[in-house]
Amino acid sequence: MASPTLSDVAQAAGVSYATADRVVNKRGNVAEKSIRKVRDAMAALGYVRNVAAANLSRGRVYRLAFLIPLGPNAFFNRIRDHLKITAERLQTEQIRVEIIEVAAFGVEDMQAGLTALLEQDFDGVAIVGLKSTALEQPLAALRQKGVAIVGLVSDLPIDYRSAYIGIDNRVAGRTAARLIGMAHGGGKGLVQTFAGALAAHDHAERLAGFQEVITADFPKIALLNPLMTKDAAAVVQSQASAALAQHPDLTAVYNVGAGNSGLIAALTLAPRKPFCVVHELVPHTRKAVEAGHIDIVIDQRPDVEINRAFSVLRALIDEQGVPRMPELVPTIYLRDNLPGAPFPETMKDKTK
DSSP: OOOOOHHHHHHHHTSOHHHHHHHHTTOOOOOHHHHHHHHHHHHHHTOOOOHHHHHHHHTOOEEEEEEEEESSOHHHHHHHHHHHHHHHHHGGGTEEEEEEEEETTOHHHHHHHHHHHTTSOOSEEEEOOOOOGGGHHHHHHHHHTTOEEEEESBOOOGGGOSEEESOOHHHHHHHHHHHHHHHTTTOOEEEEEEESOTTSHHHHHHHHHHHHHHHHHOTTEEEOOOEEOTTOHHHHHHHHHHHHHHOTTOOEEEESSSOHHHHHHHHHHOSSOOEEEEEOOOHHHHHHHHHTSOOEEEEOOHHHHHHHHHHHHHHHHTTOOOOOOOOOOOEEEOTTSOTTOOOOGGGSOTTO
C-alpha cells in the first residue's frame, strides 16, 4: 500500500493543499480549526512528513555553531580538524558551520559567547559545557528562540539542552581507577590526580568516578588531593615535578584533562616512574605510550562525537527528536594495541 501523500491529508481534512502544506511545514497564517483538522488527518492516515523534500523545496540552510575551548589543547585541535573536514563535506547538504572559540574553563567568556549567539541566526549549537548557573539564562533564551542545543564532550546543565554527546565521564573515571587498582595487585599505593578545573563537567565527573572506585574497592591505595592545572602543560609539569619530589613513594598518577605534554616531561625526568593513566590519544601521548612513560590512554573517539553532533542537531532542527544511538564507549589503548603501530621487537615472533 502506498504511503499517504500531502494531497491525501488535505482531502481527508477538507482543506486546500496549500493550507495542509502550511500546517505540515509550520508556515503559519492558518486558523486553529484548520490546524486541528490537518493534524487529525495526519494521525488518522499515518502521514510522515518528508523532511528532506520540504527542506529542498524551501532551499533551507542549516546554520550550526560549535563553541570550543580556545588554546593549544591537542584534543580540541583534533575536534577542530574533524569539524572543518566534516563541515566542508556537508556544504553540499546545505549545512553551514561556524567554530566559535571561548576561553578554556572561562564561565564569563562562555556566558558572553552564548549571549552573542542570541544576536545571530543559528539553528543549532553544540557546546563544550561548564557547570555554572550563570549559563542558565543565556541557554534558556537560546532555547526560547528555537535554537537546538547539545552538550559536547562535557555536558551542560541538563534542563537547558536537548542531548549530551560524549562518553560517560564518571564511568571513564571509574575505569581509570579500576586499571590503577589492578596494577597495584592488591598492595598499598599513593596516587596523585590532576584536573583542569572542576567547573568542567567531564573533569568533575571523572574525578568523582575515580575516587568512588578507589575508596570502595582498593582501600590500601591512598589518594592525594587533586591538583588543578587549567590544562596548561607548563602548570602540569611544574605540579607533577613537585608531587614526584615531595612523594618519592608515589605509585600512580592520573590526569583527567589535558596538558599531558607537561606530565610526560616530568615523568621523563623522574628517577622512578609511577603507573600513569591519561585521556586522549594524540601524537605526544602516543609517543609517550610507545616510550613507556604513559601506561594507558583512554580515548573518547572525538571523530565519532562530531559526526553524532551533526546528526543530532539536524534531527532536532527538523523536529524529529533525538535519534537513538548506541552508547559511545571509549577505547583503552596500551603499547600493544595502538592503531597502526607495529609490535615492538621484543614481541615479534622469533620462530620465523
